[in-house]
Amino acid sequence: MRKNVAIFWFIFFVMSLVNLNPALSQENTRDLDYTVYAYNAWDPSGTYPAGVVSFTLNNPGHITFIAETPTEDMMAASTFIQDVWYAIEFYSGDLYTITTDGQFSLIGGNGVDGDAIAYDDNTETLYCVELTDLYSIDIATGHATLIGPIGNTAIIIAMACDNDGNLYGIDMIDDNLYSIDPLTGAGTIIGPLGIDINFAQDMSYDKDDDVCYLAGFGGPGRLYSIDVDTGHATTIGDFQNSMEISAFAIPYGFEDEPGWISGTVTLDGGNGIVTDVEVSADQSSTVNPDNAGAYILELDSGSYNVTASLDGYNPVTVENVTVEDGAITDNIDFTLIAEGPGTEISGGNVSGNWSIDGSPYLIQGEITIPIQETLTIDPGVSVRFQGHYKLIVLGRLLAIGAEDEMIHFTADNVExxxxxxxxxxxxxxxxxxxxxxxxxxxxxxxxxxxxxFNGAGGAIAIIDFDKLIISDCLIENNRANSLQNSPGGAGIAMRESSPIITRNIIRNNSTEAVGGGMLIMLESHPIISYNLIYDNYALWDGGGIECYHESSPEIFNNTIVYNTADEAGGGIDFYTNCSPNLTNNILWGNTAPHGNQAFLYTDNVVPNFYYNNVQGGLNAIGLNYGVTFDGDYENNISADALFVNASADDYHLTENSPCIDAGDPLFPLDPDSTISDIGALYYPQSIGIEDRERSYEDFHGKNYPNPFTFSTTIGFSTSSGMEKTEISIYNLTGQKVKTLVHKVLPAGSHSVTWDGNNDNGVPVASGIYLTKIECGAYLSTRKMTLLR
Known part of the structure; x- marks a missing residue:
């Protein structure tokens, strides 16, 4: 299944031709990530029940489930009338209004079996088709009045109305587009769709963009655009799980009330003028502060990364700033520190300290940290490579920034x-x-x-080295496109290495081989935890992660979503003698021709899945020919994670997420002292003492922080002062490392701190350790991660 690189250019060429469709050209469209609403009549995968859903016109493959239907039959068709959503029920013909959060209100009806509806703003008329006849409907009562037959033996199953009052309908028998006379009901053939539609579930006219769309179900559920002059249908994309989408409607004629981000900008050093600073939100909006440094950005609701930048200063970004309709998010303040003239590094050996005073460091040749020497890079430093040069680490690299002063590695020449x-x-x-x-x-x-391996690892490449921690980093827009059959790994690639990779954002990386976000190969056994891995791309396999050749990583509490592979394993691909453990991860929205969320290439691959949220479940994990799934698959779920706003890359959980408290109960508790959530970002809960005691019985243990670098505190409680309590630390081989408690304790709450040393006072290595807690008949084991 591995593709030649030339296929990439073929796909690119085909996509270019698709983009020539005038109905989808940039000149004719406003913003195709605009949310539209519909009704899920049937999900073949069984993931979602019938009910209200939403999606965006440019991504029908991602459906957001809103609410289950309260009605007996499905909604057959719908339309917006200004900002009110109307829908008609199949068989009964009852007319409803539906709110965009899924609340239904019955208006009424008269028994007309409504198959399609459309509204003409010019005449203020709501039209309805019952297969062969056109009706008008009173939107106040739901009463239908016959206008006339459509004729031509047409059976109209979907209808839409444009800005000029022209009615269009789809004939499900001959797959033709019709124009319909609103005065008589008479239909006239415009032309063939060019597809076998079988069930044309609904049409909707984007009245702000003057484009007609069709949600069809001719096998897979699919979104099309329709050329109303010829009838020709152009595929936009398949609906998630090939859903049968009906009652499809596009809002129009109104806009959400904007929100605002405000704050101040201060310049520290340099000769800059504050009014020249650019404050931008994901490049969608940019403003300059006033003379006092105050700024305000007007934005649609959503989550944004806000950046302040000025030539000669280190840019500063505040991530995930939430904007709500009609509200001001204030106090998003910036202090920009002058870069200074910079320090030129011509190449060769480097060590010592790179401070903010010498920033930016301009790399003009290949540089190496020699063995037994250390290069320390301070927070806020910018490292700019002025050519295609490496930073080779033979000694020790300490690039430790801060949350608000990240160290920036980049290239002056993006190409x-x-x-x-x-x-x-x-x-x-x-x-x-x-x-x-x-x-x-x-x-x-x-x-x-x-x-x-020269062409592996766009940002970081690791060969035969274990003692590395990659934490709290943003790894984005990197490539791994080798001419020497490189395996890829555009964000991070490793071979015979076992680093710790935790709490990073790994996004928008791409490779012409395998492992868009990460490549793990040749007896590598890393810890991959609490990372957001999304929007990465692999021309071959493993859009998010490629696990390759006798590697057994521990992969837990990651959110791995919306990655793409052109061959197999949109989320993760497993190849040859890999035995990874996956626990508490979200695998959702990833796409590939074979195995959207995961794929097993060979029969000697044995992954274990525990307490994950996997879209489509076990049956959706792809298997190569002759391969069977022989690993464990226990306590996993398949349910929409209900992210705050996936379209804006906000993957926090909402309060009704099925991932909350659904993780492995033996894992360390979340910081709010509740059972571990599934995914990288836990949902903070307020839980009282009584509730907590009911949840975790009379004796419970947790450690915080987790992962930890210097020390971690384990909290626990005892219900009796008559029994001995023992708390010990073990490594994954079962060897006892440290005894923390071995005595009788009074009833009540207690805590003990582990400093990462063994019983001999020697620091232990980075890795996963087990806390074993015994008190009488009670026994509990929890995992913790030490990051040196």
């Missing part, structure tokens, strides 16, 4: 990029390297140099 931070057989004699709170972008592992 050529830079050639990554590369740990190339780094000696284990060095202490651990740490890449923490860093922004790594524009890495490009594109090379024709010999060796398959």
């Amino acid at each position: 050529t990029g830079w050639h990554a931070i590369r740990f190339e057989s780094t000696s284990a004699a060095n202490d651990s390297s740490k890449i923490i709170f860093c922004h790594l972008e524009q890495g490009n592992a594109y090379t024709d140099a010999p060796g398959p």
Whole structure:
């Protein structure tokens, strides 16, 4: 199934031709991520019940479920009349209004079996078709009045009305588009759709953009645009799970009330003028502050990354700023620190300290940290590669930024990029390297140099080295496109290595091989935890992660969503003797021809899935020919995670998410002392003492922080002062590392701290450890992660 790179250009060419469709051209469309509403009549996968859903016109493959239907029959058709959503029930013909949060209100009806409705704003008339006849409907009562027959043996199953009052209908027998006379009901053939529609569930006219759309079900559920001059239908995309979507309606004629982000900008040093600063929200809106540094951005509701930038200063970004309709999100303030003249690094060996005073560091040749030497990079430093150069780590790298002062690795030339931070057989004699709170972008592992791993790892490449922590970083817009059969790994790639990778955002990375976000290969056993991995792309396999050749990573509490592979494993691909454990992860919205969420290439792949949320469940995990699923699949769910706003990349859970408290109960508790949630971002709950005691019985344990670097505190309670309590730390081989408590304690709440040392006072290595708690007949084991 592996594709030649040339196929990429073929796909690109075909996509270019599709974009020539005038109904979808940029000149004719406003914003195709606009939310539209519909009714899910049937989900073949069984994931969603019948009810109200929403999606965007440019991404029908992602459906947001809103509410289950309270009606006996499905909604056959719907339309917006200004800002009110009207729908007609199949068989009964009852007319309803529906709110966009799924609340139904019955208006009435007279028994007409409504198959399609459309509204003409010019005459203020709501039209209805019952297969062969056109009716008008009183929107106050639901009463239908016959206008006349359509004729031509047409059976109209969907209808729409444009801004000029022209009615269009779809004949489900001959697959033709009709024009319908609103005065007589007479139909006239415009032309063939060019598709076998079988069931044309509903049409809707985008009156703000003057484009007609069709939600059809001719096998897979699919969204089309319709050329009303010829009848020709152009595919936009399949609905998620090939859903049968009916009652499809596009809001028009009104706009959401905007919201605002406000704050101040201060310049620290330099000769800049504050009014020249650009404050932008995801490049969708940009303003300049006033003379006092105050600014205000007007935006649609959503979640934004807000950046303040000025030439000669280090840019600052505040992520995930929420904007609500009609509200001001204030106090989003920035302090920009002057870069100074910068420090030129011509190449060769580097070590010592790179401070903010010398920033930016302008890399003009390949640089190496020698063995037994350390390069420390301070928070807020910018490292700019002025050519396709590597940072090779043979010694120790300490690039430790801060949440509001990330270290920035980038390239001056976006086309050529830079050639990554590369740990190339780094000696284990060095202490651990740490890449923490860093922004790594524009890495490009594109090379024709010999060796398959030269083209792997767009931002970070790790070869035969374990003592590395990558934490709290933003890894985006990197590439791995080798000419030497490189396996890829556009964000991070590793071979024979076992780093710890936690709490990162890994997004928008792409490879012409495998592993859009990450490549794990050749006996690598990393810890992958609490990461957001989304919108990555692989031309071959593993849009999010590729697990390859005898690797057994621990993958837990990650949100792996909306990644794409052109061959197999949109979320994760497993290949040859891999035995990973996946626990508490969300795998959702990923796409690939074979195995949207995961794919098993060979029969010696044995992944174990525990307490995950996997879209489509076990049956949706793709298997290559002759391959069977032989791993464990226990306590997993398949339900919409109900993110706050996936279209704006806000993957926090909402209060009704099925992922809350659905994780492995033996995992460390969330910071709010509740059972671990599924996914990278937990939902904070307010829970009283009595509720907590009911949830975790009379004796419970947790540790915080987790993961931890220096020390962690384990909280627990005892209900009796008569029995001995023992708390011990074990490694994953079952060896006892440290005894923390071994005595009788009085009843009540207690805590004990572990400093990461063993019983001999020697620091233990980074990794996963188990806290074993015994008190009388009570026994509990919980996992914790130590990051050195």
